[in-house]
Amino acid sequence: MTTPPESQAVAERELCGLVNGLAQQIANHVRERAVTLGLTSAQATALREMTGPMTMRELAERMSCEPSNATFVVDKLEKQGLIERRAHPTDRRAKQLVLTAAGSTLRERLLELLARESPLAGLSTQQQRALQDLLEQAIIHR
Amino acid sequence: MTTPPESQAVAERELCGLVNGLAQQIANHVRERAVTLGLTSAQATALREMTGPMTMRELAERMSCEPSNATFVVDKLEKQGLIERRAHPTDRRAKQLVLTAAGSTLRERLLELLARESPLAGLSTQQQRALQDLLEQAIIHR
């Protein structure tokens, strides 16, 4: 009992739509929480991804954007005193990004807000695990 | 055997990252195909969502964007002769969007391109169904 390739394509299209829909919901969720802290979405994403000291390139990759884009965002965060660009200890080409005390504090509050009413709350822990497995396989196998 | 709420939050954060990652791959996939047809991502999305005559508002919703944004995109498509704004048959406030012959042709080519090397090809048909179920549940229950 195979599915005709025609409706297969339709199903994949709808599935892409669902993935985008959920991603959109997540993005909205982030944005809504971010504005209450005076941040844009990208700034919030950057803050969230700052799990520790890293270079511009690393941050750009974690944000899945171009380095020039990361420069723009970090500029804003630096102006707000949330992040610092230091000389990289071993590579003089690179900068080392470090959160300031204010940045760390704000990051904690952000993570707390993001955890509330998560867009994934409609799924049980088992279902979240299943979803994770499927997404990992989809992302890796291409 | 319950999971501590701490690591639960971490897991959800990672899952959000995966969803965003796959959405990004899909978006890149669309963009790469779109440029070969002289379209931007948003224009391609609009074309893809034009399954038939509809109003600006309907299109905006299908594109999950603001109506003012849809105006911007439709302007471009209209200049390229791919879409037409007609008077709505029953509501004089609304416009009815209709693809031109060129628009229909291009849409077909776009759909064909999008179906090739889909970002979801790493999943079997069963897995795609499972993913669909999970995503629908996540999106609806919130």
Place this chain on the structure above:
DNA sequence: CTAGAAACATTCAAGTTCTAAATATGGTGA
């Protein structure tokens, strides 16, 4: 039947995000 509220589309202003190309500087290996 009429006045007020709501819906549709557009415009405008301001800002954010993105790509692509160019630049300056520093590292690396033949």
Place this chain on the structure above:
DNA sequence: TCACCATATTTAGAACTTGAATGTTTCTAG
């Protein structure tokens, strides 16, 4: 050393987004 790669930034231009305001038209409560 010298040619090549990597890091970060700058710049220019475009695309995208939001939010508010506007002009029509429709709906609806009274």
